[in-house]
Amino acid sequence: MxxxxxxxxxxxxxxxxxxxxxxxxxxxxxxxxxxxxxxxxxxxxxxxxxxxxxxxxxxxxxxxxxxxxxxxxxxxxxxxxxxxxxxxxxxxxxxxxxxxxxxxxxxxxxxxxxxxxxxxxxxxxxxxxxxxxxxxxxxxxxxANDNLIGRTLARYALGTLKAKKIAVIDDRTAFGQGLADQFVKEVRSSGGAAIVSRQFTNDKATDFNAILTQIRGHRPDVVFYGGMDAVAGPMLKQMKTLGLQARLVSGDGVCSEKLPLLAGDALGDDKVFCAVAGGVxxxxxxxxxxxxxxxxxxxxxxxxxxxxxxxxxxxxxxxxxxxxxxxxxxxxxxxxxxxxxxxxxxxxxFDAKGDLRNAAMTLYTYRKGKKAKLEVVRAK
The missing domain is CATH 3.40.50.2300 (Response regulator)
Structure with missing residues (x-):
């Protein structure tokens, strides 16, 4: 370098x-x-x-x-x-x-x-x-684009987290819905896990009790969220209040340094897994x-x-x-x-379309209120 x-x-x-x-x-x-x-x-x-x-x-x-x-x-x-x-x-x-x-x-x-x-x-x-x-x-x-990120997160949820039942929420934005759609597509094509619930919110929402209560009834291993940290933080708090023990998996919109402040003690250790569209x-x-x-x-x-x-x-x-x-x-x-x-x-x-060649993605979790790097993976 x-x-x-x-x-x-x-x-x-x-x-x-x-x-x-x-x-x-x-x-x-x-x-x-x-x-x-x-x-x-x-x-x-x-x-x-x-x-x-x-x-x-x-x-x-x-x-x-x-x-x-x-x-x-x-x-x-x-x-x-x-x-x-x-x-x-x-x-x-x-x-x-x-x-x-x-x-x-x-x-x-x-x-x-x-x-x-x-x-x-x-x-x-x-x-x-x-x-x-x-x-x-x-x-x-x-x-990296959502096709790569969604694919990578789906493979991590299935292969590393061993998820069998997955609930999906997105914020209906171009980013959140697109990422969630790609994640669902990859999970279904890979097999071995079921999408037990597909729910929707918006990028300014603060109350998720109705959709989280519905999800809780399915007892998922993983909740995938397509959206940004400003919504994911309050969502994590309400997941804790409702006793929803599933791990949260999401993209780079959630993978910020501010998430611990937004989620408070609901963040926990090794509860949130996210990917940033780059890596060294x-x-x-x-x-x-x-x-x-x-x-x-x-x-x-x-x-x-x-x-x-x-x-x-x-x-x-x-x-x-x-x-x-x-x-x-x-x-x-x-x-x-x-x-x-x-x-x-x-x-x-850049490739002919303007996308990043050989794009890398970095997988993170959170431990003791800090983002912890797990691994860097390349597009496949």
């Missing part, structure tokens, strides 16, 4: 003469900076901001001109309508690229706006397969750990989930601009598809 200093030195043109001319490069971010998902949205903004600061500190140049990097952060409120308005605002602001959005439900409609403007969009978080299946040449992501092993872990500590010192808060992916997304854009020797999106887009970048989240390269 190359150090951050080496990565940044690659981005600079060391032989370029010192000049006074500067060119401003605007990078947009779009994520929920308000509402229940704000901690995840701020995580994205912080990751992107740290990358911007690193690029400015290094003094990256292009064609003899120093580049001044500017972050334009917008709040999409995790709302599809607001997301498209924010996307148009970023396009009108003439950003060179966008890192966002967080939620699949905002990412997909916003992607049409960016595609129409020809602006690269790299999502550090959205996992719905639909995002890259639309055929937009502007759409990329630096995380070996020497890469040292670089990731160093990044996480630098992130914590800069923003006085730990990495939640997506900050490192937002950081890498910005660095991918910068690397593509260097390869293309241009800031023009029409030239940067082909470069994005062609490059391989050693980021803090691992090796990043």
């Amino acid at each position: 190359r150090s951050a200093a080496v990565i940044l030195s690659i981005l600079s043109l060391a032989a370029a003469p010192a000049v006074h001319a500067q060119t401003e490069v605007k990078i947009g971010t779009a994520s929920p900076l308000s509402g229940p998902g704000a901690h995840q949205g701020k995580d994205i903004e912080h990751g992107a901001r740290l990358a911007i600061e690193d690029l400015n500190a290094k003094g990256v140049t292009l064609g003899g001109k120093k580049l001044t990097w500017v972050l334009v952060a917008e709040d999409d409120a995790a709302d599809p309508k607001t997301g498209t308005a924010v996307a148009q605002k970023l396009v009108d602001n003439k950003v060179a690229a966008v890192v966002g959005h967080l939620n699949s439900g905002t990412t997909v409609p916003a992607s049409k706006i960016y595609a129409g403007a020809g602006i690269p969009q790299i999502s550090p978080a959205a996992t719905t397969p639909l995002y890259t299946q639309q055929g937009y040449p502007t759409a990329f992501r630096v995380v 092993t070996g020497a890469q872990e040292t670089a990731y750990t160093a990044f996480a500590e630098r992130f914590r010192q800069r923003f006085k808060t730990p990495v939640e989930t997506y900050g490192p992916y937002a950081y890498d997304a910005v660095m991918m854009v910068a690397a593509a601009m260097q390869k293309a020797q241009s800031l023009e999106p029409a030239r940067v887009l082909p470069a994005l598809r062609a490059i391989t970048h050693e980021g803090v989240t691992g090796t990043i390269a």
Whole structure:
């Protein structure tokens, strides 16, 4: 794993003469900076901001001109309508690229706006397969998609947790429902376990007694939840109150540092199992750990989930601009598809659709109120 200093030195043109001319490069971010998902949205903004600061500190140049990097952060409120308005605002602001959005439900409609403007969009978080299946040449992501995550979680629930009876809940969002559907599909195709209940809530719900009471009657080994931590935390509390002993399995929307605060003493040890759509092993872990500590010192808060992916997304854009020797999106887009970048989240390269090649996923549980890494698995 190359150090951050080496990565940044690659981005600079060391032989370029010192000049006074500067060119401003605007990078947009779009994520929920308000509402229940704000901690995840701020995580994205912080990751992107740290990358911007690193690029400015290094003094990256292009064609003899120093580049001044500017972050334009917008709040999409995790709302599809607001997301498209924010996307148009970023396009009108003439950003060179966008890192966002967080939620699949905002990412997909916003992607049409960016595609129409020809602006690269790299999502550090959205996992719905639909995002890259639309055929937009502007759409990329630096995380695994729901097909891979759902498959991995189903295999873990069946193979490692030995689940025989599984209940499924999703929040009816593009992300939550898509992930749950893929999980159910894999469980049913694998055999050996029964889906004993399929229930639905929404991403702003706080009362789950009715659906959890129905589920409790089936005595499941595992409850799978498709959604975010803001709902999963209260859900865990109500599971404990009702005496529902099943383990909770979920995706990266739940796999945050804030979940222990949201769930309180209902979290327990080895009760929640979740997957983050990325992962590092070996020497890469040292670089990731160093990044996480630098992130914590800069923003006085730990990495939640997506900050490192937002950081890498910005660095991918910068690397593509260097390869293309241009800031023009029409030239940067082909470069994005062609490059391989050693980021803090691992090796990043895109396939023809804009999905991450050889995507990794990290499985976690929680012990003594802290996220505990179990293993890194690769897409199969």
